[in-house]
Amino acid sequence: MQGATRAGERRGAHSSCAIPALSSMGLAMSLAGLPAPAAAQGLAPLISRAAPQDFAGLALVLGLIAFATTTALVHLRERRRWARQEALLAGENEELRARADRVAMLVATEPQLLVSWHGRDAEPQIEGDVGILGEGASGRRVLAFGSWLPAAGAQALERALERLKERGERFQMNLRATSGAYYEAEGRAIGGRAVLRLREVTGDRLDLLRHRDALAEAQAERRALAGVLDGLPEPAWRRDAEGRLIWVNRAYAKAVEAADPAEAVSRGLELLDAPTRKAMERQRAAGATYRDRVTAVVAGARRVLDVTETPSVDGTAGIAIDVSELEAVRSDLERQMAAHVRTLDQLPTAVAIFDAGQRLTFCNAAYRELWQLDATFLEAGPTDSEVLDELRARRRLPEQADFRAWKADVLAAHRSVEPQEHWWYLPDGRTLRVLANPNPKGGVTYLFDDVSERFNLESRFNALLSAQGETLNSLREGVAVFGSNGHLKLCNPAFGHLWQLSEDVLADLPHIDDVIRLCGLLAPRQEAWDVIRGAVAGVHDTRTGFAARMDRRDGTVIDCVTAPLPDGSTLLTFTDVTASVEVERALKERNQALEQASRLREDFVHHVSYELRSPLTNIIGFVQLLDAETVGPLNDKQREYASHITKSSAALLAIINDILDLATVDNGAIALACEEIDIRETIDAALTGLQDRLAERDIGVAIDVPADIGRFVADAKRVRQVLFNLLSNAIGFSDPGQTVTVTARREGEEVVFTVSDTGRGIAPEVRARVFDRFESHTLGSGHRGVGLGLSIVRSFVELHGGTVALDSAPGRGTTVTCRFPRVPSRAAAE
Structure with missing residues (x-):
């Protein structure tokens, strides 16, 4: 079994190998161009030797041979057709080459530039004369449109190329380079390529383009100028050759109160009055420019306009500038x-x-x-x-x-x-x-x-400042000035010496608190220093000065005075008043002793006067009874004695009364009974009590009083007493046969009494004391009083608010002048 299996495998392997071999052979034969019968004959032995199971593969091989044969035949036929087509294409190529040569020749005859793109993003191919764009131009500069074209032209060309590349949209445009040359740009799609042709425009076409651009620029300028004129706030207009309005701006229409410029032109609304238009017409006829400043009604208000109208080819153009605000x-x-x-x-x-x-x-x-x-x-x-x-x-x-x-x-x-x-x-x-x-x-x-x-002024000020500084330094009083911040600003040497402050301490300009602390060692009284601190550093609505006295430990007495200065500073003055205080104390003690002695004297005088008046009054009364012989007749000798007693008693009573009057004046208890008195009657009344002495001493009296001297207000009793004492004193110091003169006159608001004699006069050393009390000098006349007459005269005259003056010299007599006010003052009357 295993052997049979291996034999079958070998046969299968052989058959499988044979089929590809056959196939390869048939393909080779077909490719070699062998006829099919021959191929079949050559394969016959192989077929006869093949096993039955190899007939399927053989059939396949035979099919392949047939396909290869057919394919070879088709190939041969197409090859012949391709040869014919190649010959045809070669002819067309020659024809296209000739045509390209003709086109290149035609392109070369005219300066132009071709740029082509095979695709949107492909690199451009540049052919032609690059020099048409200017000397030194390069391929890169061709595509940099902004380098040789204005911005607007460059952008328009770039947009057209974009449309050409994207949609094949052809274009043609005329471009003006920055150099002033004109170019024609044409773009179209050719053979799947985007082609741009640039050529310079010359000849009549160049002139046409130039004129067209100039016309476009002029039209643009005209439109811009018209727009500017229409937008001006000043009225502007154009007139034709006949002086009719053909164009006005919006300001003109507004000035003539028209709805729009067209209405103002159609209605012929005039801005200027007739005389002004006639003057403009005369200037237009003369071909001159009209300029004038006129008044016109603009939008219902009268305004002042500067009008200018200039003649042109087909009329005039004018403008009116409102200068009302300028005026x-x-x-x-x-x-x-x-x-x-x-x-x-x-x-x-x-x-x-x-x-x-x-x-x-x-x-x-x-x-x-x-x-x-x-x-x-x-x-x-x-x-x-x-x-x-x-x-x-x-x-x-x-x-x-x-x-x-x-x-x-x-x-x-x-x-x-x-x-x-x-x-x-x-x-x-x-x-x-x-x-x-x-x-x-x-x-x-x-x-x-x-x-x-x-x-x-500066020189004088500096000199004054220097003098004041020297004066301040030479003062014995300590002077210090503190600023509004409480710090010392300046002081004199006396201040540091008085309070025993060193120059180093004062040079640092210490604060008032530091000064008080150092000075308080000598004068510990804190109340005064608190007041000083408040005056220097305190904040008050009103700044006032004050004075204080400080007692130091060493017994020195210091007076301190503060005074606010205008700049906010405070002036402190310290004065050593120890000596004056001691003198003041001594004077006060002496004054108290003197006042006590004066009171004792006055009390004694009052007491003695009153005690003397009572018995003296009894004496006078009894003498008068004896002299009247009420108790029996008196002989001559007795009557003479009685007369002497009466005179002596009356003189003593007068002295006592004078002493009492002076005491009353000194105490301020006397009051004047002022009334209107007759001057002449007062003089006569004073003389009445002196008739006996005048007759006894043979002294005459001369009275010099104007008849119209009239009256004045005074105490009649005191005035008579003043005149009586003056006359009595004059009689006492006159010699027999001499005359005493009494005068009275008015001088302004005063009544002046004068009593003068021609006696021996008064020596200068005595004249200064004649008004003192109890000063009596005989001056060799034998007259000696108690020294109260002139004292009473001065006291009573001064009570009336008047004055007393004495003029005398040895051998010239004496004149006493008393001046009474016409009406005593209220204080004198009281």
């Missing part, structure tokens, strides 16, 4: 300039303005007064150089060794852009600060400031 501004500017001129004329600083031509255009009153130049010279508008020459001729400029160089330096202000400052020291001693300020529109404005007074 108002100009008028306001003129008013402001006039106001500025008036203001500058009021300034004490001299001002001169020169224009760009260096001519004087304005100068104020201070300038004219400063330089004293002729008005005609200034009104003529001299140049800056001429003004300097004129001032030099009048010797009113500073003396200069090189005047030309100095003047050039001054005139350099006209070429400078920065202000310049000069100092002029004039020959008359004045000093000027000269500021030259360039004007924005050209020219220079000069300011001449006379600083002589300021320099003098």
Whole structure:
């Protein structure tokens, strides 16, 4: 079994190998071109030797042989056809080559450039003359359209190429390069390629394109100009050769209150009045431009217009500019300039303005007064150089060794852009600060400031400040000034010496708290220092000064006075009043002793006077009874004694009364009984009590009183008492046979009494004490009183508000003048 199996396998292997062999052989034979019968004969032995199971494979091989044979026949037939087709294509190729040569020849005859793209993203192929785009042009520059075309042309060409590449959309356009050359760009799809042809336009077509572009530019400019004119806020118009409106802008239509420009043109609405239009017509006929400033009604309001109308080829064009606001501004500017001129004329600083031509255009009153130049010279508008020459001729400029160089330096202000400052020291001693300020529109404005007074004031101020500093340092009082921040600002040496503060401490400008702490060691009274601290560093609505007295530990007494200063500082003054305080204390003690002694004396005088008056009154009464012989007759001797007793008692009573009156005056208890009194009657009444003395001493009395002297208001009793004492004193110091003169007169609001005698007079050393109490001097006359008469006179006259004056000299007599006010003051009456 195993052997049989292996034998069958060998046979199968042989058969399987035979079939491919046969097949390969038949294919080879067919490819070799052998006839089929021959092939069959050659295969016959193989078929006869083949096993039956190999006939299926054989049939397959035979089918393959038949297919190969058929295929070979078809191949041969197609090969012959391909040969014919190749010969035909070779002929067409030759023909296309000839045609391409002709096309290249035609392309070369005209300058042009071809660019083609096989696909959208393919690299372009450039053929033709690149030089048509300019010298030095390259292939890269051809496709960089923006390098040789304006932006708009470059963008239009790029968009057209994009459409050509995407959709095959052909285009043709004329382009103007930045160099001014014109190019024709044509694009189309050829053989699946996008082709762009560029060629320069020349000849008549170039002229046509240029004229067309010029026309387009002119039309664009015209449209733009028309748009600008239509948008102007000023009315504008055009007229034909007949003067009729053919175009107006919207502002014109609004000015004539038309709905739109077309209505204004169709209705012929005129903005300007007839006289103005006639004047414009005359200028148009003369071929001249009309310019004038006129008034017209614009939108119902009268306005001022600057009208300009210019002739053109087919008519005129005009515009009206509203200058009403400009006129108002100009008028306001003129008013402001006039106001500025008036203001500058009021300034004490001299001002001169020169224009760009260096001519004087304005100068104020201070300038004219400063330089004293002729008005005609200034009104003529001299140049800056001429003004300097004129001032030099009048010797009113500073003396200069090189005047030309100095003047050039001054005139350099006209070429400078920065202000310049000069100092002029004039020959008359004045000093000027000269500021030259360039004007924005050209020219220079000069300011001449006379600083002589300021320099003098500064000099005097510095001298005064130095003198005050020296004065402050020489004061014995300690002076310190504290600022509003509480720190010491300045002090004199006496302040540090008084409070024993070193110079180093004061040099640091300590705070008031530190000063109080150091000074408090000598004067520990805190209340006064608290007040000082509040005055220096406190915050108050009102700042007032105060005074305080401080007692130091060493027994020194210091008076402190604070005073607020205008700048917010505070002035402290410390004065050592120890000596004056001690003197004051001693004086107070002495005054108290004197006042006590005076009170004792007054009490004694009152007591003695009252005690003497009572028995004296009894004496006088009894003497009068005896003299009246009520108790029996008296002999001559007794009567004489009684008369002496009466006179002596009356004199003593008068003295007592005078003492009481003076005491009453001293106490302020006396009151005047003022009334209208007759002057002459008052004099006569005073003389009545002195008749006996006048007769006894053989003294005459002369009364000099005007008849119309009238009356005045006074206490009659006190005035009689004043006159009585004056007359009594004059009689006592007169010699027998002499005359005492009494005069009365009015001087303004005063009544003046004068009592004079021709006696021995009063020596100068005595005259100063005659009005003192109990001062009595005989002066060799034998008359001696108690020294109260003139004291009473002065007291009663002063009570009336008057005055007493004495004029006397040895050997010339004495004159006493009493002045009474016509009406005593209220205080004197009370």
